[in-house]
Amino acid sequence: MKKTDTLMGRLGLGIASLCLAGAMTAGFAVAAPGIPHDFDSKGEKIFNRYNETPLPAMTGTDGKRTLNTFYELRQYPGSPPRIPHKIPTSFSGEIFECISCHGRGGYVAELDAYAPVTPHPENEACFQCHVPRLTEKLFVENDWQSIEPPVIGRPQLGGSPPPIPHSLQLREDCIACHTGNGAVAEIRVEHGSRGNCRQCHVPMVATKPVKEFTRPSK
Amino acid sequence: MPILSYIAGPREGKKQELLEELNRLNYCEAFPADNVDILILVTDTPDKETEEALQKRLKHMKNMESLSMTFGYNDELYEGERNDSEA
Amino acid sequence: MTVKLDRRSFIKSAAATSAVATAASLFPGISFADWKKQTGSNGMITWKKAPCRFCGTGCGVLVGVSGDRAVAVKGDPKCSVNKGLCCVKGYHSVQALYGKDRLTRAQVRKNGKMVEVPVSEALDLIAAKMKETIKKHGKDSVAIYGSGQWTIPDGYVASKLFKGCIGTNNVEANARLCMASAVTGFLTSFGLDEPMGCYEDIENANVFVTWGNNMAEMHPVLFSRMLAARKRKKDVILIDFATRTTRTSQAADKSILFRPQTDLAVANAICHEIIRNNWVNWDFVNKHVSFHKGKTNIGYGLEDHFAFKDKAENMTFEEYKEFLREYTPEKVEKISGVPAKDIRYLASLYGDPKKKVTSFWCMGMNQHTRGTWINNLVYNIHLLVGKISTPGNSPFSLTGQPSACGTVREVGTLTHKLPHGVVMKEEARKMAAEIWDVPVSNIDPKPTYHTVEMFRALDRGDIRFMWIQVTNPMVTMPKLKRYRNGALKEDRFIVVSDVYPTPTTDVADVILPAAMWVEQEGMFGNSERRTQHFEQIVPPPGEAMSDTWQIIEVARRLGFEKQFPWGKDEYIGKIWEEYRRFHASPKHNMAPYEVLKKRSGVQWPFVNGRETRWRYNAKYDPAVSNGEEFHFYGKKDNRAWIWARPYEPAAESPDQEYNFWLNTGRVIEHWHTGSMTRRVPILHNAVPSSYVEINPEDAAELGVVNGEMVKIISRRGEIVMPASINGRGVPPRGMVFVPFFDEKYLINEVTLDAFCPISKQPDYKKCAVRLEKA
Incomplete structure (x- = not known):
């Protein structure tokens, strides 16, 4: 199961994937003067990604990533995943080196897998949050316990669009994680081609209590 | 007052027996899959003691091969959290 | 328990x-x-077709029924509107049937307290009170106030009872607050109401301009259709032309902001540039267009008994061109804040003969003290370049309620209207009297009150009895306090038919529990002239009954059995076939009942078994009779009218003391006053309360961070609510925006009841306020 994994191999692939998918580098051309463009949980990202990602890149699936492998890399639901593959010791952590694969996804021959796409490519210091694991040995054992990850696919009605179970912070770009070959199998959607995700899916964060409407008392 | 759901796997050939047995238990509702030998079990207990007793009971059912939880809901937890719910 | x-x-x-x-x-x-x-x-689960309960898009949904309960929704793949897709409201709409505080019994106020009574007792009381009020104060002292959520039969029987039988024109509907300017815009420009195009324009256009219209949230299904077309075709662009930055701006290729009210100036500047560059489609203009002007300085309707009548005068093209001289891009930049180059850019998009352009608008243009004018001005643009009535070339007025078109506009539940024509016209009265089987003398030739004036009349005491159905005016009336106090006055009798308790049922003397949506049979009519039938899919709870049946019950108690003879198992079909007689002509023919039942909506004019996709175009419209490619048969001169309409300022603009614009509107999760959507768990959890959007720089100056309380003060009232900074939308500096769905934060305590003098539609988008940190 040993996989050789060199940066060069992945870089080559990353360039190939440039052709596959449009870029996330397209600026926020629409912001009007004096209006910040990060409002509405950076909603602009979904529209840009939708416009720039070709349909084939949204529809493929390799099924290699699963929720199990997804949570294995995280300490709790929502924590930054560690880097599961080798990176050269000289790796500087510059954005281009990560983003060449994780900006747009695409097949990585060295790993025989599709690279997952980051939902927040604008944060360029990847190493600030994502680190590799060089040893499995712990310094001291830790009594850490996490909570169950949110149960997926819990629509309010049979067949209705499930709510978004996680917070949108740093996870604003639905299309990045929920479509394409690199997507986690269980949370991949079949209809990425519809684009305006929050037309049907609204946040109902699993770790927040459910609110019931009552009329205000006078 | 938790509500829990499980996937229950019966011992070979005991699907119907297990289904009937589970549906006879208080606080339990079970229904079978048509084409796979598993049952879905939903439990709804009024308090902690009952819940614990029920779980013990479920663990020792002889027609049950496996039981895995898929959903958990606990009222008490929600009541406690409700105060800070106004965003 | x-x-x-x-x-x-x-x-x-x-x-x-x-x-x-x-x-x-x-x-x-x-x-x-x-x-x-x-x-x-x-x-x-069995699946039954219905139009969605919410906005005017008119998505076809399939309601999943298990036993006698609705349990699921999916988009109807057979419906050409949405092709199987809904929005989050539509997918969860059936949950709105099952809120725990659903009204299921009639209630009557006894000694100041609401008491449950059998529904027949409540109906007896309503009829008795109406008789008594008419006897004491005359027929014009009773009124009915309905809704664009009335089914077509609801509105039809209301009009028949009040206008035909009782003989008062006190029939209005909340669509006055949302569609009236669109109607007067259509009538003044084309002589006939409702869009010439249809949603298929979306797949055919190259350029979309959204005029003050946050489609991403308000018409999400049409918006995704537009995004999908842009993605597929690559030569499509979307321009968001608005006063506030929204989700629509985020998706647009370009977002252009203008100062409130100055859309009038920009539209004229676009025409100025089209003419200056000679992008005019002369062949089209010479054959199909005539030029006109009306009165100016037309006022704002702020005073009681305000009256206005426009007077059209012909003008020549040269005179029109002279009128536009004031509107050079540079001059208009000063008024509007829109850079001259952006105005030229917009003009070049409309002017490019190779591009097909669709303009969309909704409340931004309609809730406007010059709402009729701005509708005219956008038609002017399309007419000058001949981009109209062909696939993809479409000035498209969207609606906000499921049957604002079907019921209010087509049935004519407005004071001056009849199902065909206006009360002022003798032929229209004769036709109605004949179909309704009433003496023609019953129908009063004089309109009474439009909505704002109707509530003023209630306050003054000219109206003593009002029956409110399917709407929530105690949240939605501008300058709310006056009208709430008016409704609460001694000797006013308010009947409210609704499905949930609301601030409006709070002021009621009688509450009737109503059947909601698919708990009754009925029809809606959407924005693209599509009539959509739904059968009764689940039973209504308790003693709830359809609004139509409530009116029939009261009509019979008033002695009009002859006009309301139908049985409970057949009344909708019978009413439809009676109503259809009003529209029997190639210009407006409606589909027969049996056809409506089978299809997921049918567009009118429905002639010889065929729907009309594009009106006024010989290729598609059987009513075209002039032998030309186009025929604007609505006007006597058989032409579409271009209007010289100037820029005039808003009724109230920010000044030293009240230095912010207040803009109000909606969010995708909630529909209008939220009485239904707030009872849907997922929608309430997504947006549990309203807020005031403030520009981040203004917020910093005010010293307010996200979620802190802000006091909004106008000359009418004040309200304290949480700030939202960089939330769903961002207003420019000097403007705040508040969604109006939340009865806890009644923003209409603050708004102004100024209206368009022609359409009588209030302007909810502009008044002056100041802010304080609360």
């Missing part, structure tokens, strides 16, 4: 759903015939 049980059974079904979902991921192809057993049904 039952509440608790319902909630637990809901969680239990979620638990079972979760287990089934997990099992399905473990064992592909697994099936559970017994799944629904625990809710007491057989697990089978």
Whole structure:
């Protein structure tokens, strides 16, 4: 199961994937003067990604990533995943080196897998949050316990669009994680081609209590 | 007052027996899959003691091969959290 | 107790759903015939077609029914409007039927307290009170105030009872607050109401301009259709032309902001540039267009008994061109804040003969003290370049309610209207009298009150009895306090038919529990002239009955059995066939009942079994009779009218003391006053309360951070609510925006009741306020 994994191999692939998918580098051309463009949980990202990602890149699936492998890399639901593959010791952590694969996804021959796409490519210091694991040995054992990850696919009605179970912070770009070959199998959607995700899916964060409407008392 | 759901796997050939047995238990509702030998079990207990007793009971059912939880809901937890719910 | 049980059974079904979902991921192809057993049904779902209950898009939905309960929704793939897709409101719409405080019994105010009574007793009381009021104060002292959510039969019987039988024109509907300017815009420009185009324009256009219209949230299904077309075709651009930055701006290729009210100036500047560059389609203009001007300085309707009548004068093209001289891009940049180059850019998009342009608008243009004018001005642009009535070339006025078009505009539930024509015209009265089987003298030739004036009349005491159906004016009336106090005055009798308690039922003397949506048979009519039938799919709760049937019951108690003879199992079909007689002509023919029942909506004019996609175009419209490519047969001169309409300022603009614009509107999750959507758990959880959007720099100056309370003060009133900074939308500096769905934060305490003098539609988008940190 040993996989050789060199940066060069992945870089080559990353360039190939440039052709596959449009870029996330397209600026926020629409912001009007004096209006910040990060409002509405950076909603602009979904529209840009939708416009720039070709349909084939949204529809493929390799099924290699699963929720199990997804949570294995995280300490709790929502924590930054560690880097599961080798990176050269000289790796500087510059954005281009990560983003060449994780900006747009695409097949990585060295790993025989599709690279997952980051939902927040604008944060360029990847190493600030994502680190590799060089040893499995712990310094001291830790009594850490996490909570169950949110149960997926819990629509309010049979067949209705499930709510978004996680917070949108740093996870604003639905299309990045929920479509394409690199997507986690269980949370991949079949209809990425519809684009305006929050037309049907609204946040109902699993770790927040459910609110019931009552009329205000006078 | 938790509500829990499980996937229950019966011992070979005991699907119907297990289904009937589970549906006879208080606080339990079970229904079978048509084409796979598993049952879905939903439990709804009024308090902690009952819940614990029920779980013990479920663990020792002889027609049950496996039981895995898929959903958990606990009222008490929600009541406690409700105060800070106004965003 | 039952509440608790319902909630637990809901969680239990979620638990079972979760287990089934997990099992399905473990064992592909697994099936559970017994799944629904625990809710007491057989697990089978039958799917029945209906139009969505919410906005004017008119999505076709399939309602899943198990036993006698609606349990699921999916988009109807057969419906050409939405092709199987809905929005989050539509998908969860059936949950709005099951709110725990659903009104199921009639209530009557006795000694100041609401008491449950049998519904027949409440109906007796309503009829007696109407008789008494008419006897004491005359027929014009009773009124009915309905809604663009009335089904077509609801509105039809209301008009028949009040206008035909009682003989008062006191019939209005909340669509006055949302569509009136669109209607007067159509009538003044084309002589006939409702869009010439249809939603298929979306697949055919190259350029979309959204005029003050946040489609991403308000018409999300059409918006996704537009995004999909842009993605597929690559030569499509979307320009968002608005006063505030929204989700629509985020998706647009370009967002252009203008100062409130100055859309008038920009539209004229676009025409100025089209003419200056000679992008005019002369062939089209010479054959099909005539030029006109009306009165100017027309006022704002702020005073009681305000009256205005426009007077059209012909003008030549040269005179029109002279009128536009004031509107050079540079001059208009000063008024509007839109850079001259952006104005030129917009003009070049409309002017490019190779591009097909569709303009969309909704409340931004309609809720405007010059709403009729701005509708005219956008038609001017399309007419000058001949981009109209052909696939993809479409000035498209969208609606906000499921049957604002079907019921209010087509049935004519407005004071001056009849199902065909206006009360002022003798032929229209004769036609109505004949179909309604009433003496023609019954129908009063003089209109009475439009909505704002009707509530003023209630306050003054000219109106003593008002029946309010399917709407919530005690949230939606501008300058709310006056009208709430008016409704609460001694000797006013208010009947409210609704499905949930609201601030409007709070002021009622009688509450009638109403059947909601698919708990009754009915029809809606959407924005693209599509009539959509739905059958009764689930039974209404308790003693709730359809609004139509409530009116029939009262009409019979008033002695009009002859005009309301139908039985309970046939009345909708009979009413439809009677109503259809009003529209029997190639210009407006409606589909027969049997056809409506079969299809997922049918567009009128429905002539010889065919729907009309594009009106006024010989290729598509059987009413075209002039032998030309186009025929604007609505006007006597058989032409579409271009109007010289100047820029005039808003009724109230920010000044030293009140230095902010207040803009109000909606969010995708909630529909209008939220009386339905707030009772849908997922929607309430997504947006549990309203807020005031403030520009981040203004917020910093005010010293307010996200979520802190802000006091909004106008000359009418004040309100304290949480700030939203960089939330759903961002207003420019000097403007705040408040969604109006939340009865806890009644923003209309603050708004102004100024209206368009022609359409009488209030302007909810502009008044002056100041802010304080609360």
